[in-house]
Amino acid sequence: MSAVSIREVAPRDGLQNEEPIPTGSKVRLIDALSETGVRRIEAVSFVHPKAIPQMADADEVWQRVARHPDVRYSALIPNTRGAQRAIAAGFREIEVVVSASTTHNRRNLNRSTDESLDDITALIPLVHDAGATLEVIVATSFGCPFEGDVDPDRVATMVARVRADGADRIAFGDTTGMATPRRVRDLLSAVRPDLLHFHNTRGTGLANILTALDLGVTEFDASVGGIGGCPYAPGASGNVATEEVVHMLHDMGIDTGIDLDRLIETAELAEKLIGRTLPSGVLRAGPRSRLV
Amino acid sequence: MSAVSIREVAPRDGLQNEEPIPTGSKVRLIDALSETGVRRIEAVSFVHPKAIPQMADADEVWQRVARHPDVRYSALIPNTRGAQRAIAAGFREIEVVVSASTTHNRRNLNRSTDESLDDITALIPLVHDAGATLEVIVATSFGCPFEGDVDPDRVATMVARVRADGADRIAFGDTTGMATPRRVRDLLSAVRPDLLHFHNTRGTGLANILTALDLGVTEFDASVGGIGGCPYAPGASGNVATEEVVHMLHDMGIDTGIDLDRLIETAELAEKLIGRTLPSGVLRAGPRSRLV
Numbered sequence: 001m002s003a004v005s006i007r008e009v010a011p012r013d014g015l016q017n018e019e020p021i022p023t024g025s026k027v028r029l030i031d032a033l034s035e036t037g038v039r040r041i042e043a044v045s046f047v048h049p050k051a052i053p054q055m056a057d058a059d060e061v062w063q064r065v066a067r068h069p070d071v072r073y074s075a076l077i078p079n080t081r082g083a084q085r086a087i088a089a090g091f092r093e094i095e096v097v098v099s100a101s102t103t104h105n106r107r108n109l110n111r112s113t114d115e116s117l118d119d120i121t122a123l124i125p126l127v128h129d130a131g132a133t134l135e136v137i138v139a140t141s142f143g144c145p146f147e148g149d150v151d152p153d154r155v156a157t158m159v160a161r162v163r164a165d166g167a168d169r170i171a172f173g174d175t176t177g178m179a180t181p182r183r184v185r186d187l188l189s190a191v192r193p194d195l196l197h198f199h200n201t202r203g204t205g206l207a208n209i210l211t212a213l214d215l216g217v218t219e220f221d222a223s224v225g226g227i228g229g230c231p232y233a234p235g236a237s238g239n240v241a242t243e244e245v246v247h248m249l250h251d252m253g254i255d256t257g258i259d260l261d262r263l264i265e266t267a268e269l270a271e272k273l274i275g276r277t278l279p280s281g282v283l284r285a286g287p288r289s290r291l292v
Numbered sequence: 293m294s295a296v297s298i299r300e301v302a303p304r305d306g307l308q309n310e311e312p313i314p315t316g317s318k319v320r321l322i323d324a325l326s327e328t329g330v331r332r333i334e335a336v337s338f339v340h341p342k343a344i345p346q347m348a349d350a351d352e353v354w355q356r357v358a359r360h361p362d363v364r365y366s367a368l369i370p371n372t373r374g375a376q377r378a379i380a381a382g383f384r385e386i387e388v389v390v391s392a393s394t395t396h397n398r399r400n401l402n403r404s405t406d407e408s409l410d411d412i413t414a415l416i417p418l419v420h421d422a423g424a425t426l427e428v429i430v431a432t433s434f435g436c437p438f439e440g441d442v443d444p445d446r447v448a449t450m451v452a453r454v455r456a457d458g459a460d461r462i463a464f465g466d467t468t469g470m471a472t473p474r475r476v477r478d479l480l481s482a483v484r485p486d487l488l489h490f491h492n493t494r495g496t497g498l499a500n501i502l503t504a505l506d507l508g509v510t511e512f513d514a515s516v517g518g519i520g521g522c523p524y525a526p527g528a529s530g531n532v533a534t535e536e537v538v539h540m541l542h543d544m545g546i547d548t549g550i551d552l553d554r555l556i557e558t559a560e561l562a563e564k565l566i567g568r569t570l571p572s573g574v575l576r577a578g579p580r581s582r583l584v
Contacts, residue, residue: 177577178580202539204498207499232577233577233578236576248495281492281529282494285469285522285525
């Protein structure tokens with residue numbers, strides 16, 4: 001493997017799990033990320049502001065962002081209304097979430113997994129008619145914080161359905177950091193995604209990515225600075241930190257297109273904008289090439 | 293692989309890089325660790341109290357520890373004087389450090405690597421005559437914070453010498469967290485250790501262990517709670533956290549003999565004794581089996 005594609009998710013998945021920050025700070029973060037060489041950024045989500053106040057200014061953020069010609073920006077949506085807003089705002093890459101476990105799906109989306117799958121069936125033609133693509137993110141793919149282990153066959157069945165419905169891409173979300181190298185092997189031997197999204201809640205983030213690389217996966221989400229906590233464990237780490245992922249990949253001779261030094265500068269900026277110490281080792285200690 | 297042997301190093305390598313704590317707290321930590329099922333504990337080091345004040349009470353700590361019959365306790369020593377103290381105190385497993393990079397060895401031991409190797413040559417018969425074993429820990433094996441990359445052939449040459457001199461065991465130390473999966477493969481393809489000691493300074497701790505497992509290594513150091521910072525990066529993580537290692541291994545079906553719940557309780561105790569938030573995800577969030 002010579003190249004891996006990173007999607008930067010700090011502006012959406014990261015900030016959604018932090019205390020709200022000003023609109024201008026979000027724009028600064030996205031603009032700085034756009035200059036790191038990363039080619040894909042999950043910029044905002046179009047959700048109800050009462051459900052997720054951190055994303056209430058999604059339209060304004062997106063209008064003010066300096067869109068880099070080499071970067072593909074995407075938006076997450078929870079339902080048809082969100083998809084309409086994303087399309088109206090000009091997004092052509094749209095993501096929708098459904099949890100593999102019904103308890104988590106009910107808590108997150110107030111409906112059963114089957115109801116969400118029906119929604120996605122109806123959503124796909126709407127998105128395609130607008131000239132956009134739809135990625136289905138299967139959340140809690142590696143385990144559910146309410147139900148525990150998730151059967152890989154259940155995930156495989158859901159993937160088969162949404163692929164048959166015309167979903168353009170599939171991602172597996174490790175929503176609360178329950179993935180481990182063993183669970184990655186178990187799930188990927190049952191069904192393959194286009195992209196993997198890991199959290200580092202229990203320290204296995206890079207070990208999971210290493211396992212997935214070994215199995216041929218070449219697309220990963222990551223969040224600069226490790227922005228984004230774990231909603232069920234106060235103080236726990238959230239998303240894998242982009243600079244830790246890039247640091248390991250570059251050391252392996254795998255290209256990401258990202259300038260690591262500039263990325264670390266952006267993590268420093270993110271730490272200032274958010275106002276808390278972020279859980280990224282490469283942010284704290286620098287790359288291994290940085291000598292004393 | 294069905295079993296892995298963990299050596300718990302929080303009482304020595306961990307505490308050595310923290311603010312000093314009372315003798316009674318050290319004894320409590322070692323005694324609690326002895327009840328977790330771990331079979332090996334690096335208990336103290338016999339170093340000059342001016343060099344490392346955190347270990348000034350090593351003799352008293354060791355006298356007060358409730359020695360568990362199933363646990364092998366070891367002591368680290370820097371020189372002949374330390375070895376004599378360790379032997380007099382009753383230790384039969386002794387570790388000595390030499391850095392692969394001369395700059396680090398000079399900073400750490402005030403002598404060149406070759407001088408330290410000469411010391412070890414003289415030390416081995418002294419230790420053996422006392423009925424004890426000597427493990428040589430090659431520090432900065434995966435990189436030096438002053439010199440950068442370390443040539444695996446250099447480590448291999450050092451290992452060949454100390455093995456020829458009669459060293460009983462070889463460990464490779466990732467002293468400042470410069471190991472990565474790629475560097476683990478590079479070094480282990482040149483020379484094999486008995487045990488590996490990783491830090492999690494740049495997030496690769498578990499990924500490194502996963503790589504080493506794949507190459508057949510079955511002995512690892514770890515520090516409960518991830519105790520022990522990085523001396524060159526304030527606030528950075530130190531040793532891999534024992535509960536994160538055990539959590540991943542047990543999930544893979546690999547036995548360690550350790551009761552994970554009891555280990556996490558000991559990490560909670562360690563956090564209280566040390567008085568700072570420790571950088572362990574499994575301590576914060578619990579094992580993946582702990583549901584909301």
